[in-house]
Amino acid sequence: MKKQKRTTEPPFLPLLAWRNIWRNKRRTLITLLSVFMAVLLSSLMISIQQGAWNAMIANLLNTYTGYIQIHRKGYNDNPSVNLSFQASQELIRKIESHPKVQIALPRLESFALASTENLSRGVLVLGINPEAENAITNLTARISKGKYFAEGEKSALLSDSLAAHLQLQPGDTIVLLSQGYHGMSAAGKYSIAGLVHFPSPDINRNLVLLPLKTAQEFYGTGNRITSLALFLDSDSDVEKTAKTLQNQVDTSQYEVLSWTQTMPELVQARDVDTAGAILMLAVLYVIVSFGIFGTLIMMVRERIYEMGVLIAIGMKRYLLGIMFWLEITFIGLLGAILGMIASFPVVYYFHQHPINMTQLSSDATAIYERFGFEPIFPASMDPNIFVQQALFIFLITSIMALYPFWTLKKLKVMEAMKS
């Protein structure tokens, strides 16, 4: 028998499946609506959650730590000015020649005791190259009082919470005490050029900025630094870049660490928060899945007679199974797509106008600040979020499709036609 020639007619099964869905409009719509709602809510929640973390981390990386840091080997485990190094021109050139690296900023970082007449506080001292830093992190834009400093000056910039605690204003003097290179005593008096505001409340509490040469003088390190902070052109491929650079430097002398390695607690905190959010959404999806399954059961049961007829006249059972799979998948995907579409404008809105908790609730602001979060939440526009939802729905409906296949397998034509 000759095989039927393929005609140019539209695909038979999908069309049939699509039309079948609309035989019971109300039920299909209700099922659609439930998927729609789940996808909409999930997209929103994840977008905001991811967005908030991304913003917080990006802030930190862009205004302060950089994406990758290069230290003397062993520094990350035991930070100390004794593990400072001289950054040769060659090293810097090699690093900056990597296409993703915008610039490598030299820094000298350590602890000190900061005192005024009455008060003292443990602080983090960061020696920076004033011009180069400002070019990248735009430090001058965050000066809340006073002015910026220049290289070599005996002046300091204080983070504004620190200044408030120590009751200091620009023009006042601050005394720094510490232990310098190879145990030398480090002591110095500096005038406060200005106050800086950092978005991270944690950093804002304890930071003193000095011009690099001034810091090097204070700690007695000469022209050595404790780290090179690398700023990349974007936040993608950070790990890859770090690995590449690792291969290019002398690993017996230096360590090249991405921010995930220098701040693993940040990564974990984000993971824990994300895990919690996903768990809650999983519950939502499980419930919605039951709803979809219920609909599938009803769809199959009420068409037993019809299926009996179709099988009797010669339609293969597995084709009917595929048709049901198509039907339920159409409903699921349609709901998911509509949910995604509906979430775009909302996510976009919150992307452009981040939720500002300080306006909504001063209570919440206090909590967030205690945990180092600026209470401003932009939403993330990552397309992955949307795609993952659709894939998940697809997976669910495909697993459910086993039920009609099983029913069809058991179906006895004569019984079916007596329904």
Next chain:
Amino acid sequence: MLLKIAWRNVWRNRLRSLVVITAVAIGVAALLLIIAYFQGFVGTYVNSVIHKELSHLQIHPKAFLRDREAQYFIPQSDALTEKWIATFKDETTGEPLIKAISARSQAQGMIVSPKASRAVQVYGVKPRQEKAVISWQNMLKEGVWFGESQKKHPIIISKKMAGRLQVKLNKKVVLNLVSAKGEVVSGAFRIIGLFESHSSKRDEVQVLIQQKDLNELLELPPKAAHEIAILLQKPGALEKIAESLKKQYPDWSIQNYKELAPEIQLFDSQMLLMLGILIGIVMLALIFSIVNTMLMAVLERYRELGMLMAIGMNRLKIFGMIVWETLILGTAGAPIGMLLTYLAMQQLGTKGLDLSAFSKGLRAWGFDTRIIFSLNPSWYWKIALTMMLTALLAALYPAWKAIRFKPVEAINKR
């Protein structure tokens, strides 16, 4: 009888009903367990804060809080301690309300080791009292507590700090401080113990030495204290004792742990808000399932419903029948969910959930890595009630549809 009919109707299509009932069971169990998680989280946090950090009440001279200078101290802290323990007693039983008190002196300074230095907050403590108020025995990971070592001028620091300073047990470190007279003083100490608390931030700055050593360095009387921490037997007495102390000592600041860690209050309210939203979402998801199923159940029975109206069952009764049916369908799963929760709580409520995989992240924020779930029994009823309301809401549309049939059409369709 209506109830009987409704109940039997639910089981006409067993599989379909079971799907809804299972969904409800899962929804209820999930909600209750999430609530238990958060209550446990907050409870564990509060517990840690009280027993490992702040105690129930802290007292400081107001001037000290303002200026942090050694000269603003509380004299004769010993005598005060004894007096308060004796004074505050339960009215009925006569038992002391205060479990323990620790008076400490405090100073900011630098700790210096051969390889590194750090800014620190130094606490001068009385070994026995301090241990009674703060659970140092749990936090001391290596070495011994004060009093168990023969070394002169002992110091206990955190493991993290030891790492930063690159020192080990029995090594010497130097403390640089500013005395009551405003001069820089220093003293050498030997490390006898290493601790690790639930908060890595706090570990980074806190060091302990004996009160007599610190007071000597600061040139203060030996019993002077800058901070008094009170641990109560039962938290209920908090308000009363605080009020009484405030009256007696107007120059001192008396704060309870909620004031010292304001995030605790806020946890509760924020959590309630979030849980409310979560419950709303889960209920909404369940409504879809229930409505869909009941709608189907009503529509496929149009002949039967028409017949009922024909023989004389009035609309109100039919509406009621459908509502009952929906209620049964919607709430049958709730007891099952509650049972599942109860069973899960046997494990989670005692041994808790181990989150040590996230330990770095959690400790950076001061959270324990083991969360013991805790569920206030009233939640069982609250969720059950919410489920009933949800089912009632879901009943409206199908029930309305049921009474809209005209008996004529229903019967005469052959």
Next chain:
Amino acid sequence: MSLIETRQLTKTYNPETVPVHALRGVDLCIEKGEFTAIVGPSGSGKTTLLNIIGGLDKPSSGQVLINQTDIAQLSENQLIDFRRDHIGFVFQAYNLIPVLTARENVSFIMLLQKRPAAERKARAMELLEAVGIAEKADVRPIYLSGGQQQRVAVARALASRPDFVLADEPTANLDSVATKRLLDIMARLNEEEGMTFIFSTHDQRVIDRARRIIRLEDGKITQDETP
């Protein structure tokens, strides 16, 4: 005074679009104790007439008096209550509540009438015995044959002590044996209890046993005989 009286009963469906004149002025009187069949071809209006007499439909014009009450004037809700108390129904199919046993089905209507439990229990049993199905009292309809189901339906119809019983094609799905049995019971109830039965039927077997035959054609009564 007739039990049922219709005066100038008309019913027009779709009066605004394509009018269908189902009944064109029907005057009818039915007395207590009758065993009457209403017959006629499809489209004759017999179903419509029965629906209106049964209070399931309203006439376009005219009166329908049952025990002097014009039920055409009653509201939907009032009609439901009226049917409950005054009319018994036996349909061609779907008479019974599937999830209730035979006994419970019969009790159900009395429950709607708020009769006390003792009465419900006694009368249900009594009626089930009268229709000869007492041994299946606690069985659900799906386990009963067509004829058995119809007999339960009769018991149920009588349970509420109605003024009359309307039976719409009650034998259409039954074989001769079941039909005879059903008709025997209904005839006996008619003779012994004096219950009025009005049938709408095609079934010759029913027509043969009716004491009065009303023929409808094109919405009008063309014959009204007492053979």
